[in-house]
Amino acid sequence: MGQGAQEKVATSLAGAVSEEISASLAPVDAELERRYPGDPATRQPVHTVYVPGDVFAADTIRSWGDQALAALDEHAPDAASFAAVLGLAGELAEPVHARVRAKLEHEPIEDLRVDFEDGYGPRPDAEEDEAAARAARLVSEAYEKGTAAPYMGIRMKCMESPVRDRGIRTLDIFLTGLMEADGLPDGLVLTLPKVTYAEQVTAMVRLLEEFEKARELEPGRIGFEIQIETSQAILATDGTATVARMIQAAEGRATGLHYGTFDYSACLGVSAAHQASDHPAADHAKAIMQVAAAGTGVRVSDGSTNVLPVGPTSQVHDAWRLHYGLTRRALARAYYQGWDMHPRHLPTRYAAVFAYYREGFEQAAARLARYVNRTGGNVLDEPATAKALSGYLLRGLDCGALDIAEVARVTGLTRTDLEGYAAPRRGDLTVSAK
Template sequence: MDTTLGPVEIAGFAETHGEQQARYPAPNLSWQPVHTVYVPADRLTSTTPADWGRAAAELLDRHITTPEAFAAVFGHDGLPRVAAKLASEPIEDLRVDFEDGYGVRPDEDADTERAAAAIAAMHADGALPRRWGLRVKSFADGDPGRSTRTLDGFLTGVIRNIGYLPAGFTVTFPKVLMSAYLGQFTTYLDEIEQGLGLPYQSLGFEMQVEAPQTVLFLGDAVGLSGGRLRAAHFGVFDYTAACGLPPHEQRLDHPACDHARHLMQTTLLSEGIELSDGSLAASPASDDGADVRALWRRHSELVRHSLAHGFYQGWDMHPSHLVSRYATTYAFHLRHYDEYKSRVLAWQEKRQEGGVMDEPATVKTMTAALRRADHCLGVE
């Protein structure tokens, strides 16, 4: 065709496009855990994953005895799949907690050594979850020396007991109230990595978003972390308290939490950072069946709310949560599996499916949804 200018070189395009590809990678379709289980360091044992799975299975056996009873609580018949998951892999992501769930104690060094030994025993038994690690104390508490000492002792103990650092390790860095804490923590990770002889950037961390001011500097978080930031986890109770919400409104499905999560998506998801929602700070009020089922229904509502907002991971704080976590997550990811598969295939074959005219962005989203569903089905 005729043109006026002919071939044109856009000044600076190559550099800008290279920066785009580096900063905004293609969506990661690799496996992500559906939850993180936090266990206070003094309560961790080498059998914690199995103990949680057994406790959850016992609750399920005691209070839901038929597929019909399961469907009455969760709206679908997923009992066999959930029961199988509790028996085979009850915890996908385990975090040894030295922060709020643990508190300030004079014997933290001893608990650190015991926790490292428990992790090594899990590894030896083939029971170490695919993701694992610890949550250190926050720099906001005013004692970074305590945080770094525990991390050092934990890593040193694990590597001494096993001989190397097993895959899946991460550190949770809570209450990041100042942006400078990210750079300071990253510098320490550089140092401990070198001290332990680990490969460069093998130590990554996840930050917790637990205050309104943290949301304001999320856009700088990846740069400040020097590429070590792997995930961001929402802390519902600290965040809602900081917003001045009364206790009965400190819940995951509050609009203030939706706002924070959407900002996390806007600033971090496009840069390849995993996102995780928070937790329900409740266990069954009693062992009575009505109380247990009420807890499962409420937790299922919150998990479904998170999933609908694009947060595919959350925290679980009690064995009972495993039942409602897996039941709700499986139902969400598998409900549209056949439909999405047909629509993706139709798009690939350049034909319509059921009158739907899918855009490429929607096809990418459906492909990601199918991948998450495959993970639920055990397809890697």
């Protein structure tokens, strides 16, 4: 056949075959869309800070930032000393240090949870009632004044029988207080702890449905995080993954799965000296959580370290190195969020996050640019990789590690462009770049 001649095309199947197969798979298509809608393409905070309900105050966020800055001034007063503590590469020392300080000055906390569970403990009902109402007032005022963290909410007591009624009442008081003020803020986040059975998630869904009806809110307006702190939340008695059932039981309301380092470790009998987020038991639990959540739009958060950066400088440096290392380890495993339990954890949280995104920025941005422009290179990337690359850049932008101007300089893309690659339509990921 000569060059340019039209190729003869022949088929053997009747057109009705494709139509019949499509019809037979229509329920599967609908199930995929319902169960696996993909990432919500919204900002994910890099951490969650827990503050007991009786300690939370109007100046908590600013106070944490100030305490973190004071720790830097005392124990690592300049970029060189901070880099030396953490082992940062020379070219990262100045930009990471400057961005950490700017973050602590302008947005020290990305996600704050007023804690009415372990961090608060059992109190007289009247005292917890008042604390819950006060939390609602302070959160509402913070959003009104522009001093709120991007995300704020409460961790209630769990759905187990001894504390169930107390947890429900605290949640009711808090949500009602928000409604009586300026309504529910966009950054509202609720955490349901110590979930063991999917039925407890179902109960939370029903509770929120009733609140929405009572306050004439749009159905599904209120979501919540599921805290994974027990072995039963990972593996059910029949050997299946309980956490996967929990996600489905949430009926689209679950926003995150949060790993509880110490409760989960204790549940498995891990001794106190070895309870840490890098223990093999922790890795197993989070791997199950990650697989169960993949594609569902539910995000996974790592837990915390209980080693506090307090005391003499050498002791602070040791704790900082530990926290920095654990955070970097989590990021490499795609756990982009964790818990911070003390103001002095903030410098190393942001140092680890900023270093992670800045040291890989140029390579990721250039690789995405080659994919977009079809200019090749030494790696043949797929749409799925473009999704990962753009997601990486967006997370770096959201937390302040990167600026849109420097991303645009390398990629030639706007934020809207990046969002398009990060959240492609279903089916796009099966088509390779040409």
